[in-house]
Amino acid sequence: MGWRGGFLATIFALVLYPGSAVADEPVRLLQFSDLDGWAEDDHAAALSTFLSTCRDIDGEDWAPICAMAETSSDARTFFELLFRPVLIGGDTPALFTGYFEPELEGSIRRTARYRYPVYRMPPEVTGQWLSREEIEESGVLEGRGLEIAWVDDPVELFFLQIQGSGRIRMSDGRVIRVGYGGRNGHEYRSIGRELVRRGIYEAHQVSAQVIQNWVRRNPAAGRELMHHNPSYVFFREVEIEDPSLGPLGALNRSITPLRTIAVDPRYTPLGAPVWIEKDGEGPMRRLMIAQDTGGAIRGAQRADIFFGFGDQAGEAAGTIRDPGRMIVLLPIEEAHRRVPDA
Incomplete structure (x- = not known):
C-alpha cells in the first residue's frame, strides 16, 4: 500500500471526483457532541489501531499523547480529553470509496495457465519510462529474471497494480504477499472514467465489478482500455509474518480492516484519528485512523x-x-493552531 495509484474503488471515484490542488480550506472546531453516533462506537478498537502507528506520527504534540495511549484504560475518555474534532473543508460533502487487498492465483513458474508475470522494478527505470502499452507490447522485461510470480488472469493483475499490493496463492500451497515496488513514472488514468467518456456507462453505473466484467466480455477492447492507463506498477515480495494482518500502509505498518482509511496528507496528518460519517447504502459512523494514501485521494473531504x-x-x-x-x-494545541480564533 502506501502509494496505491488509485486503488480499486477509486477507478470510478475519479469519475466523480477528479481532485483539486491545495487551497485555503475553511477550518472549524467542533465538539464531540457534534459527531453523529460518537457515543455508540467501539473506541477501544480504534485505540488499538491508533497505537499501531502512533509513534510514527510527525509533530511534537503527538509523543506525549502516544505515551498516554499506551496506558489508557478508557479509550473514549482518552480521545475526548486529548483531542479536539476539526472539520476541514467546510460544508463540502465528503466522498468515501473503498479498497481492499486482492488475492490472486499464481505459480512460481510460467505454465499454460499461469502466464501473466508480476514484475519487480528493473534497475534502469528512473523518472518517466515506457508506458503500460509499450512495456506489455515490446517484451522489454521478458527473460530477465524479474518475475516474482506468474498469475492466471490479466484483468486481476491490472487491478492488483491499481491496488498496489495483494496476496498470491501459489499452486504449491504457499501464499506470498507483494507490495508496491515502484512505477514507470506515468500518471494514473481512470479506465472507469474513460468508459463513461466513451458513453458505455453512466457515472452512477460504474463500479470495480462492472469494469472487470466489461473487460472480460470484450477482451480486445478491454486490453486497449487497460492501455488507456499508462501507469505501470512494479512489485516487491513482502514477508508475511502473520497472515491475519493487513498489508503495509503509508506508515510502513500493517493496516486494519474497517479501521484504516487512506487520506490526502496535505490536509489530514498520517496517523491521526478521523471520525467518519458515511451516508448512502450501509451508513457508517466510526472512528478510523489515517494510515494510508492514494493517487486518487485528493481533498480535505476525501x-x-x-x-x-x-x-x-x-x-x-x-x-x-x-x-x-x-x-x-x-x-x-494543534487544533487551536489550526483554528486560532476558536
Whole structure:
C-alpha cells in the first residue's frame, strides 16, 4: 500500500471526483457532541489501531499523547480529553470509496495457465519510462529474471497494480504477499472514467465489478482500455509474518480492516484519528485512523476505507462511493493552531 495509484474503488471515484490542488480550506472546531453516533462506537478498537502507528506520527504534540495511549484504560475518555474534532473543508460533502487487498492465483513458474508475470522494478527505470502499452507490447522485461510470480488472469493483475499490493496463492500451497515496488513514472488514468467518456456507462453505473466484467466480455477492447492507463506498477515480495494482518500502509505498518482509511496528507496528518460519517447504502459512523494514501485521494473531504482482503472484501469495497463528512481529531494545541480564533 502506501502509494496505491488509485486503488480499486477509486477507478470510478475519479469519475466523480477528479481532485483539486491545495487551497485555503475553511477550518472549524467542533465538539464531540457534534459527531453523529460518537457515543455508540467501539473506541477501544480504534485505540488499538491508533497505537499501531502512533509513534510514527510527525509533530511534537503527538509523543506525549502516544505515551498516554499506551496506558489508557478508557479509550473514549482518552480521545475526548486529548483531542479536539476539526472539520476541514467546510460544508463540502465528503466522498468515501473503498479498497481492499486482492488475492490472486499464481505459480512460481510460467505454465499454460499461469502466464501473466508480476514484475519487480528493473534497475534502469528512473523518472518517466515506457508506458503500460509499450512495456506489455515490446517484451522489454521478458527473460530477465524479474518475475516474482506468474498469475492466471490479466484483468486481476491490472487491478492488483491499481491496488498496489495483494496476496498470491501459489499452486504449491504457499501464499506470498507483494507490495508496491515502484512505477514507470506515468500518471494514473481512470479506465472507469474513460468508459463513461466513451458513453458505455453512466457515472452512477460504474463500479470495480462492472469494469472487470466489461473487460472480460470484450477482451480486445478491454486490453486497449487497460492501455488507456499508462501507469505501470512494479512489485516487491513482502514477508508475511502473520497472515491475519493487513498489508503495509503509508506508515510502513500493517493496516486494519474497517479501521484504516487512506487520506490526502496535505490536509489530514498520517496517523491521526478521523471520525467518519458515511451516508448512502450501509451508513457508517466510526472512528478510523489515517494510515494510508492514494493517487486518487485528493481533498480535505476525501477518504478510502480499507475493507480487508479477498473476494468478499473486494465486493464490499467495489460498491462504495458515498457522501458524508469526515472530521479529523487533532491534539488540543494543534487544533487551536489550526483554528486560532476558536
